[in-house]
Structure formats: structure tokens, C-alpha cells
């Protein structure tokens with residue numbers, strides 16, 4: 001199973017995934033170099049840097065697409081960094097990076113609690129345009 005965690009931050013969800021499933025291999029994209037460095041150190045501390053890695057990448061840059069397919073793409077607490085127009089460009093690209101049975105997950109934590117958890121198969125990118 002291959003996972004992409006976009007905007008992984010330094011407490012990346014890759015850790016949770018690796019703990020839940022030892023078969024998982026993961027890649028984190030993080031635009032902030034300092035944060036990416038902290039994440040690398042954390043993965044090493046957690047003993048996960050053989051299966052999980054983080055690279056400094058801006059997901060908004062299409063030349064950043066890593067190639068291959070992912071079984072899960074996560075965008076957790078990141079969508080609000082992007083304008084609506086940017087999201088409309090991003091979702092079809094993410095869909096093209098998913099395997100046939102791949103899943104896309106996104107959630108956003110709000111001051112009043114957690115809301116907006118969305119998990120679904122990206123059968124149609126249109127489905128998601130209205131959702132976010």
C-alpha cells in the first residue's frame with residue numbers, strides 16, 4: 001500500500017498509517033523546508049524512515065508529481081491554503097495519481113471542533129468541487 005500525505009507537517013499522519021499497517025509505504029510532501037527537516041528527524045526517531053520519507057515539494061507545482069500511483073492520498077488541514085480556483089486544478093491531478101481503488105482523504109480541524117471530514121473514492125473530480 002502506497003500513501004501520499006500532502007502538506008504532511010511535522011506530526012505527519014504517515015506515522016498513524018505505519019502503526020496501523022506495517023505494509024504501508026509513504027511519501028510526505030511539505031513545502032516548508034524547516035518543517036520537512038523536522039519531519040525527517042521525527043520519522044527517524046520513530047524508526048520509520050525505511051518506509052516513510054518526506055520531501056520538500058509544493059503540491060501546487062505540477063512538475064512535483066511523483067509518478068506512480070497511490071492507494072491513499074491525504075490532504076489533512078491543508079485545503080484552506082489554496083484558493084478555490086487552485087483546488088479545481090488540484091483535484092483532477094490528485095485523482096490521476098490514485099490507483100484504481102485509491103482513496104482520497106481530507107479533513108480540516110476547526111476551532112469549534114472537527115468538521116468537514118471527507119473520505120471517498122474520487123470517481124469524479126466534479127463530486128469534490130461542490131464539497132469543498
Ligand SMILES: C[S@@+](CC[C@H](N)C(=O)[O-])C[C@H]1O[C@@H](n2cnc3c(N)ncnc32)[C@H](O)[C@@H]1O
Pocket residue numbers: 006007008009010011012013029030031032035057058059060075076077078081
Ligand atoms: C496546518 S499544517 C497541517 C499538517 C498536517 N497535515 C496535520 O494535519 O497535522 C499545513 C501544512 O501544509 C503545508 N503546505 C501548505 N501549502 C503547501 C503546498 N502547496 N505544498 C505542500 N505543503 C504545503 C504547510 O507548510 C504546513 O506544514
